[in-house]
Amino acid sequence: MEDKFLKNIREEFNKIEPSQEFKNRSSRLIFSSYQNRPINFNFFNPSFVIGLVGVLTIFAVGGLIFNNLSLSEHSNFNGAELLSEAENLNFQIHLEEAEYFDDSAKEIAAILKEIEQSN
């Protein structure tokens, strides 16, 4: 059972990505550095450093985009009321199940009495 609210958050996460131009440039940078060569993890190797910088930039830009998305554009994510409502609702449903049985048991007893009685 997935809540709408969680779904929203998941959708927001899916939206987070760097711009196409940035992606292209970064991937060009990363892939151009080790064409047909074994990966060398020497930290001083220029291609590794360039790649690392590229990856870190993706994270940083991704983070900034996420930041803006979550705080300014999407009030749902930031809405304390929504969250507390969702939680309260869940706690209530939890107990309603028990109360439902109490009520229905009384109702069924009354119905059976009705069927039992001759007109």
Next chain:
Amino acid sequence: MKKFLHISLIVSIFAIIPFGFVYAQPEIIKDSHREVIDSVDKIYEVRESNLTQQEKLAKEMELKKTALDKVVEFSILETENFKTNLINLEVGEDEFEAELLALRDTLLIKLDDYLEHFDFVRNGIKASDNLEIVQSIAGSFNDWREFTYNPEIKKVIEFILIFQNKSFIKLADLRFGKIASDLRTVISPKLQSSIRQQFLNPAAISIRGAREFNNRAMALLADYISEEKAFGESEIDTPGLEEEAAFDSGFVPEEEIAVKEDEKQVEELTIRDLVISSLQKLKDAYSKFLSLRDFVGGQSGEQ
């Protein structure tokens, strides 16, 4: 970058909300309930119609048969639903729960017996060919529900409530752990201690309180085990004994009465009361988490 880290703390506060553990009344049971009500309405309609007395009697027998069958069908669906929910609970983490596991098995066996009984009653309804028989089946089914079925279903519900609540408490713990660990890595040490005082410590106390209430409810649930055993050993009921003991107590000084009343109040808390109190404590903990989220959000906005 620091702002981004603040956001990650906010996300961790959000990340584990107790969804997915709650079961709503399945649609099929609601439909069945509606059918019961409709079938009873039809009995009233015929009663108030312009048909002759004889025609009314003939119709009434068919309609009562249908209504009674619908009531049994509703009881079957309800019982199956409780059975599924009982089976789905995670029980048996420690020695104490092993005992409760045995109680769950006993309750499950009873539910299976009830499902058999429903079939038996249904066959009786099908075979009945006059109004008196239908009415007498309704009467005995009502008694059976009142004295056998309802009290045991009450235990089943209590069992479900307690263990569902336990899963909520576990989630709150998990949430607390995540927030606390994010706090250590993200927030400055100076701010950390004030956050602990304002939000985390009270939340921890609330979660502990929730666990205590739920444990008390579990202890009451365990009392059913000894009841079952006593019932198994001797089927003779001795309701008079307690009353006699009450008579013997005679004069009691006033202070003692006050103490006894206090004890009584403690004793009188039902399993459901305790679970409600436990849930209230969990709500308190979550409201602290939410205030913390707002607080951290405010802090990151200022930077």
